[in-house]
Amino acid sequence: MTSSACLLLLGGATALHVGPRAVRSPGAARSVSTMGLLDGLAEATKHLPIQQMIDQRVAKVSHILMKPGGSMTIEEARAQFEAWKVEIGGDSDKFAEVARRVSECEQTSEKGGDLGYCTRLKQLPRQIDDVVFVKEPVPGVYGPIGTKQGLHLVYLHSCGEPMGRTEALFDPPNSLKEKLNQVGK
Numbered sequence: 001m002t003s004s005a006c007l008l009l010l011g012g013a014t015a016l017h018v019g020p021r022a023v024r025s026p027g028a029a030r031s032v033s034t035m036g037l038l039d040g041l042a043e044a045t046k047h048l049p050i051q052q053m054i055d056q057r058v059a060k061v062s063h064i065l066m067k068p069g070g071s072m073t074i075e076e077a078r079a080q081f082e083a084w085k086v087e088i089g090g091d092s093d094k095f096a097e098v099a100r101r102v103s104e105c106e107q108t109s110e111k112g113g114d115l116g117y118c119t120r121l122k123q124l125p126r127q128i129d130d131v132v133f134v135k136e137p138v139p140g141v142y143g144p145i146g147t148k149q150g151l152h153l154v155y156l157h158s159c160g161e162p163m164g165r166t167e168a169l170f171d172p173p174n175s176l177k178e179k180l181n182q183v184g185k
Contacts (some may be wrong), residue, residue, distance in 0.1 A: 057119070058118070058161075061124065062112060063113045064103040064153040065152055066102075066103075077144070085153065128152060132154065
């Protein structure tokens with residue numbers, strides 16, 4: 001008994017076509033081979049959030065974190081964040097300076113709060129995602145934003161579409177960063 005298999009790749013989604021006797025889904029009345037193309041794609045991507053499949057923009061983000069449990073009340077902490085926003089203005093260098101001085105994030109404070117390049121629903125808490133990946137993001141300072149880690153002040157440097165595979169192969173190595181930085185200007 002032999003079976004043939006074919007792997008179909010469409011826009012990052014994967015569907016597996018297997019011969020008629022090879023695989024049956026538990027409780028399914030038909031084999032994988034008789035599934036329609038859309039059924040196969042739906043099965044292959046059923047565990048991915050729809051928004052993540054649609055929104056593949058890349059954002060350059062930095063943050064300042066104030067962890068919960070400190071000596072400040074929530075009102076005092078919010079007032080402190082507002083004071084930092086005034087001090088920073090729209091200056092990314094000033095944001096990095098303040099982050100080095102006051103952020104309680106062990107991983108990023110020494111790097112000026114730099115979280116690097118992030119995609120939706122992967123690296124950032126949902127509350128920050130909702131601010132960074134709005135329909136038409138505007139670079140600048142946002143917050144305070146509350147998450148389970150604490151309060152964040154976020155600097156959005158840029159947000160834009162990732163390069164296609166062909167572009168990435170033929171463009172110089174830093175061109176993605178340059179293009180994303182141009183989005184913010």
